[in-house]
Amino acid sequence: MGEPIARRVSVLGAQPAALNLATQSAWPDSRPVPIRFVPQADLPAGQAYEQYIFDSAQCPTREGLHDFFNGLAWLHFPLIKQRLNHLHVAQIAKTGIAPVRGPARDALTLFDENAALMRAPDELWEALLAKNWRRVFVDLRPQWADTTLVLFGHALLEKLVYPRKSITAHVYRAHPATDCIADMDFWVADSLSAEKLASKPFAHLPVLGVPGWWPANQTPSFYDDTSVFRAARTQVIMAG
Template identity: 30%
Template sequence: MRYVAPAREAVDASVFASPPLSQWSQYLAWLCDAAWPDVDALNARWPVQARERFVAQTRALLDDGLHYEARIAQTGHIATRESNWHDLFNALIWLRYPQVKRALNAQQVAQIAIMGPKQRSRPQCALTHFDEAGAIVIVRDRSLMSLWDSHDWHGLFWRERRAWEDGRIEAAVFGHALLEHALTAGKLLVAKALVFQGDAGSTMVQAVQACALAIGEGRVLRDPLELRPLPLSGIPGWHRDNTQERFHHHAACYQPLRAGRTYPVATPLTVA
C-alpha cells in the first residue's frame, strides 16, 4: 500500500525529537512552521557556487519535455512540488549530500541513454531504491558484519546494542522517502544500505565522499540485490519500543535471511 504522509498540521511534533528527523534540526522551521517553505527559501541555502536550483514543478516547467533526471543534468533545475513532504525531504537531501545526489543523477542519465525514458534497467532500480530509501553505514568493528550477514537482528541490535552508542557502527539516512515515512510516529523503518568498512579514525564525512565516488564510478548500485536491509527502528533511540528485548525478537521490521541470499562485502574506507 502506498504511504500517504500526514497533513502538515496533523504531524505529531514528537517525531522531530528522535532520529531520523532529529538529525535535521537545522531545518526545523521548514518542518514545523505552519507555512511551507517556498523554492526561494530552499534555494537560499545553496552554496553560492552550486549549479543546481529548486524550481517549482508547474505545467509550464513540465512542458519542456525533459525527463526529471535529464532536466537536472542539462539545466541544474530540480523540479519540486510545493507544499509536499516528499519533495521537501528530497530538497533537504540535496542540500546535505549534493555530491551523492549528483553521482546518482549522472548514473541515471547514463542509464536513460541506454534504456530510453520508458524502460528501467537493474542499475536504475538500484539507484532509485537507494535514492528513496538509502542509508550510508560505517562499520568500525568487523565482527558486527557476521551478525548483519545472517540477519541476526537480536545480536546486531540487542546483544551488541552498545555498538550503536559507542561508534562501532553508525548510520546516516539518505533516502528522502524514509524521512517522509518517519513523519508517522512509531512507524517501523527499514533502509537499504551501502556499507563502508572503517576504523576508529574514519568519519561519516569520509563515508559520504566514498559513497559518492563509488556511485559515480559505477562500482556500486548495479543491482538492487547489492543493498542490505537495515531495520533502522532497531537502533537505540530510533523507536519507542526497542528498549525492550522482546522487540528484537518479534518486530515486523526484522525479516529472516532468504535462502541463498548473500551481500557484497563492505567497501573499505581509507582514512587519509
C-alpha cells in the first residue's frame, strides 16, 4: 500500500493530501480511519500533538519518511493508533505536559515508534524472551513458518530504509487467533493500557535476524555477533 501513496505524494506534492486520498480508496483490509491528515503548520503553537489529534480528529503531518510511515500505521492499524492517542491524552490529563514524560507516556511513545507485533508458537516466544538467539533463529527456525511478524512502529520502519544489523524492535505478542491485520489491530488495541505498557511487556528482536528478511542470516554464524545478539542480563542477588 505504501508505494501507491508514495507515487501520489510525488504527484500532489503533499503527504497529507495523498494519505487522505488513501483513506477514501478501497484496499485489502480496508477499515475506517478515525482522523484526517493535515499539514504540520495546522498544529497551534503550544498545543500538545496528541491532545490536538484527540480534540480535532486531525493528525499534523510533516513531509518526510517519518510521518509518511506514521500515516501508513494509521491506515493499517487505526484502532491501535487511536487507542495509543487516547491513552496519551488520559496521561496528559493526569500529569499535564511536563519536561519529563514519565514511565507511562515513555512506554506509549516506545510502542508507537518502535513496536513490532508478533503471533508465534509458545516455544519460539519463550526463547525470544530469554534471548536464546541460537534457539530462536537456528534450532527453532522451522517455527518461523508458523509465525506472523508485522512491523508497526514508524521510526522502526524509517530506520529500515537504510538497514543495519543492529536495528532492534520491541516486540509485543499478539493473540494466536489473530490471523489477519484487522484481527491483530482489534485484539492489540483492546489489550493495551498505560499500566501494561509501563511494565515493558516486550521482547527484543534484531529484525534482520528474521529468517528470509536478510540474505546473510542464512548462515548460522550471522547470529554469533554478540554486539547485536546480546545475552540476557543475569540478575545477581546479594545475600543480606
